[in-house]
Amino acid sequence: MNQEQLTSYPKEKINILFLENISDKAVQYFKSNGYTSVTKLNGALSEEELIKAVKDVHLLGIRSKTQITAKVLESAKKLQAIGCFCIGVNQVDLKTATHLGVTVFNAPYSNTRSVAELVIGLAIMLIRRIPDKNKAAHEGIWKKEAKGSYEMRGKTLGLVGYGNIGSQVSVIAESLGMKVMFYDTETKLPLGNAIAAKSLEELVASADIVSLHVPETAQTKNLIDKEVLTHFKKGGILINYARGEVVDLDALAECLKSGSLSGAAIDVFPWEPEKNGDKFTSPLQGLSNVILTPHIGGSTEEAQENIGEDVSAKLYQFLEKGITNGSHSVPAIGLPPVDGAHRILHIHNNVPGVLSAINTELAKHHINILGQYLKTNEEIGYVVLDVDKKLSAQAAELLRNIKETIKVRMLY
Template identity: 30%
Template sequence: MKCLIVDYMYDNIEELLLAAGLEPDYQPTIARDGIMNIIHNYEGLIIRSKTRVDEALVTQAKQLKFVGRAGAGIDNLDEEALNRRNIKILNAPEGNRNALGEHCMGLLLGLLNNIVKSDREVRSGVWDREGNRGYELSGKTIALVGYGYMGTAFAEKLRGFGCEVLVFDKYKTDCTDDFVRQTSMGEIYERADIFSLHIPLTKETRGLVDFNYINKFRKKIFLINTARGEIVSLAGLCQAIESGKVIGAGLDVLENEKISNLTSSEQKMFEYLVNSNKTILTPHVAGWSYESYEKINNVLIDKIKREINGIQ
């Protein structure tokens, strides 16, 4: 079984595929046109985020048995087109969940304690203790929307901080344990101090968190987004920061992450976030640690091996 890899992967990808009984073809620099021209030769395809696996590509993939997504999100895959052809979708959220959970903690503690803001000020010769007075995490209510691999990873990191964790996940009914309590969005709007997103990008969630959504929270909140940028309307977020409803926002993802190619309105919002002392921005690296880079390979190839050997 031949497997085409079209993105850069950790160095052991070919070794792992060979050990699993596959013939790897590692072409991390290949462009979409090149993939379209040769995909008919392969039973397997491994991607990260640069390649859109859509109807046009799948139509050319006459022998394709599986698509492996080296990471968690599968919003760049046309699930309907793949399912219609019985092409298995495999991803590896187990590989980067720990990295994402730790990154969420970094964003949250950075916001609560003005770490980035005060660092910039001290480097500029400003010693402002009162202006950088922080908030303690202990005693706060943290609301997680989405409680899959990423939401649970963040919850695990919050243990020991003396906070309350509420969860809303419309597709699960068994999230409550000795630390986390599943609840309604109504209670989250009423009680949350901190709001963190851990849901996939879908037609339903695109643009979900706009100003009207944020304004439903009774309290002023801190907002964390390490999921997908398109879930949060930056126009709405900027408005919420300006109004004081959002005290601070930690964003690992943006609505448009091609920041060298923003529209004029996107550029205006981006500049607002960049110049605000209430934001921490990171370049979609929450799950992108040195360790996760390798772990994703191991998880994904193990799933591929089980799939081709018919192991549940």
């Protein structure tokens, strides 16, 4: 099938909005594929601004600052999909997106290397007490000493969370001669010589450096609190380049002031400024041997380009072929185009009898189904149908009238 002839809709009428200075790779991706109505804005938008901006938008691209609330989703009547150009999707109301049949994608792997490299670099800086010495040198003080500075080789790195980033940090750390322990709520196959700890307390008590790699959930909020910090190895180091709510920063500040911990690197915070230049405050400011960065763990040119290409490809595949692999809301289906057919997408509430109703209605009108696939999650069902070209318009109209239908779209 000719790729140029896939879509039955005019591409210039598909409105695409990218926020938060998403990589130009994303803009180029769609424009090179014939989509001309692509708008890119540098900053995030407030809820009120978003409600106005997404009124006629079909595809929306965001990063971590933009909050997609239920109000925003309910006002976006034409919205087909959201691309989160980052590793998480917690900034999107997934329950509402699912209920409305809006497909949500992200890029869970694209900045893995960037974060992993930086975590190792920070560990080296902290274990050598570089922040102290850097500050002294800037103040005109010569502080050449070995006291409190150590090599990474032979030290134990404790990883809380052993997913995409944690496991890659593990591999790099071992190449430096470190011992690696990890703790994860799910059973994970260790890479190299990494050892699984039985509990979080066991891990932090054994590790010279603890690095966090967990999502933001109700279970991980204040995971590292005052009580857990008492179990840390004396003089230990904490690195959090995961999520802002995971660490109790006031309790961490007390440990750093008392000397029970010797250093920390924090990139994510419970509250973060909306834009560059805004005032930022933290209880960790001004403390010795603490590195604070403005949520830039995955902010490299390579990572942003990879994310731009990855999420754009997912959005494009959904828009052109109905493929939902990697979706967090609509069930994942990936089917190649079928020659001699038109493809229709049907999203419906997941109740018994919908597929039977679809087949019955089409059969009643003598519409031949050339291909069909159904997949469901707890809330919705997603059907991809390839039907006879001559009858596809009639089929789409019939499907819109099926009870429990949320959304119907004819691709080509």
